[in-house]
Amino acid sequence: MEKEIISWIYEAAERIKTGLGEALKVDQKNGRTDLVTNVDKEVQNFLVEKIKAYDSTAKILGEENGLDQTAIDCGRVFVIDPIDGTLNFVMQQENFCIMIAVYEDGVGQLGFIYDVMRDELFWGGAKVGKVFFNKKEISAPENKHLSQGLIGMNAALYRQNLYHAQEIGNTSMGIRILGCAGLEFIAMIKGTQIGYVSVLSPWDYAAGKIMMDQLGMPSWGADKQPLTFRKREFFIGGTQATMTDIQAFHKGKH
Amino acid sequence: MEKEIISWIYEAAERIKTGLGEALKVDQKNGRTDLVTNVDKEVQNFLVEKIKAYDSTAKILGEENGLDQTAIDCGRVFVIDPIDGTLNFVMQQENFCIMIAVYEDGVGQLGFIYDVMRDELFWGGAKVGKVFFNKKEISAPENKHLSQGLIGMNAALYRQNLYHAQEIGNTSMGIRILGCAGLEFIAMIKGTQIGYVSVLSPWDYAAGKIMMDQLGMPSWGADKQPLTFRKREFFIGGTQATMTDIQAFHKGKH
Numbered sequence: 343m344e345k346e347i348i349s350w351i352y353e354a355a356e357r358i359k360t361g362l363g364e365a366l367k368v369d370q371k372n373g374r375t376d377l378v379t380n381v382d383k384e385v386q387n388f389l390v391e392k393i394k395a396y397d398s399t400a401k402i403l404g405e406e407n408g409l410d411q412t413a414i415d416c417g418r419v420f421v422i423d424p425i426d427g428t429l430n431f432v433m434q435q436e437n438f439c440i441m442i443a444v445y446e447d448g449v450g451q452l453g454f455i456y457d458v459m460r461d462e463l464f465w466g467g468a469k470v471g472k473v474f475f476n477k478k479e480i481s482a483p484e485n486k487h488l489s490q491g492l493i494g495m496n497a498a499l500y501r502q503n504l505y506h507a508q509e510i511g512n513t514s515m516g517i518r519i520l521g522c523a524g525l526e527f528i529a530m531i532k533g534t535q536i537g538y539v540s541v542l543s544p545w546d547y548a549a550g551k552i553m554m555d556q557l558g559m560p561s562w563g564a565d566k567q568p569l570t571f572r573k574r575e576f577f578i579g580g581t582q583a584t585m586t587d588i589q590a591f592h593k594g595k596h
Numbered sequence: 597m598e599k600e601i602i603s604w605i606y607e608a609a610e611r612i613k614t615g616l617g618e619a620l621k622v623d624q625k626n627g628r629t630d631l632v633t634n635v636d637k638e639v640q641n642f643l644v645e646k647i648k649a650y651d652s653t654a655k656i657l658g659e660e661n662g663l664d665q666t667a668i669d670c671g672r673v674f675v676i677d678p679i680d681g682t683l684n685f686v687m688q689q690e691n692f693c694i695m696i697a698v699y700e701d702g703v704g705q706l707g708f709i710y711d712v713m714r715d716e717l718f719w720g721g722a723k724v725g726k727v728f729f730n731k732k733e734i735s736a737p738e739n740k741h742l743s744q745g746l747i748g749m750n751a752a753l754y755r756q757n758l759y760h761a762q763e764i765g766n767t768s769m770g771i772r773i774l775g776c777a778g779l780e781f782i783a784m785i786k787g788t789q790i791g792y793v794s795v796l797s798p799w800d801y802a803a804g805k806i807m808m809d810q811l812g813m814p815s816w817g818a819d820k821q822p823l824t825f826r827k828r829e830f831f832i833g834g835t836q837a838t839m840t841d842i843q844a845f846h847k848g849k850h
Contacts, residue, residue, distance in 0.1 A: 375769050429770055433746050434788035492687050497771050500755065501762055508755055515629050516683055517751050519773040534688035 350392045355458045385424035405545045414571035415448035421548035427522030439524030443548035453552030455524045467552040482557040483533025488587035491536030494526035506591040537580025544571040560585045604646045609712045639678035647674045659799045668825035669702035675802035681776030693778030697802035707806030709778045721806040736811040737787025742841035745790030748780035760845040791834025798825040814839045
């Protein structure tokens, strides 16, 4: 299965790069900074066709084109985000990812995050028992505490100091705001950031969570409850030591 | 002169990459997140030697090794930052720059910003009348308003809402926090971000300002006063339209 998915991702990336050279049609979704382009929709349709040809019984949970209500917990579900970081895609023509995840009866099997313009593919999960950076297997990053590393942050959470975001940031070595969940997951998997505090939809975290699970890095909601895969929700992920440190804020121990 | 400086930068980059493969000696300067490594100091010494061999009368203003008090306005002054984004260098082994600027009697002549790990050199200024990305001349980015683009931001300014940082961020399409002034200047020069709001030392802005001047993009302090090159100070830079929009906040027109 993984060979097919990787081939779809590379073909989707070529379509995205072609789209960058043409006039983008940009529409707003929920507000002036929540954008979708013709390329997001076309690439999602491309991925949906490939998935259906590969497994006609699979269900699909995706950001665009009305696929955002599929339940994760029954049968094989592909979770897809054709362009994660659409605002970066439109404004920067870089710093965006393609993300695909495969769940079976709610259990994560394979996750894929592809940084298109840097040509960096991170993929793996329980089905293969490993995580890869391109063709090279990677090991779990060092189990650093919150005070020992950089942490990815959502700007609105940080500004409003929701879920102790500012205390968490101040305890870390510094915050980074990249505008692309996929890049934040890549940074955690590589070990260049020790955590990520945000508000995410299922297609934002589905692929990254599978790879983090494989590497022994937890992710959960504000009260340590499992992520629901049903709505946009508070998300924390990181090294085990960082997650313990952050949980202490949420228990009011700081 | 530019050929020599570019050759120094590439040689310094090799030294930095070699340093990344060895055990870093990391020290704190002004607090636990303000770091300096043996590589910062060694690379600054290397650049100082090269500059002195090239022009024994030139003065040097630099972050490390006690060169931080040189005045900019008399004779030829090289402003150097051997590793801009030392925290990223230590934590991420990427997302840091080498920066060199040449001023003559206080007038910017040449600026160089090199993103070492991406191998992207931006350089130019009044002396050559152009700005280059590697070997290709680049033109001024589109003159976008604040509401039309992404803006780079300093985390502490944003958190504390100093200098209207949050209103500025909310008016933009979104904020980005990269932890490296050089990368923020590169984003402005490329046109992928429309501005940058921060608190910077002279070696943080000296090179970028020269290239922005050449491209017709202003930079100044909070009250539109010239940057002093004498201390860590509030900095705003961006497209002309963005700078007019931001100035309106500081005049209390919003």
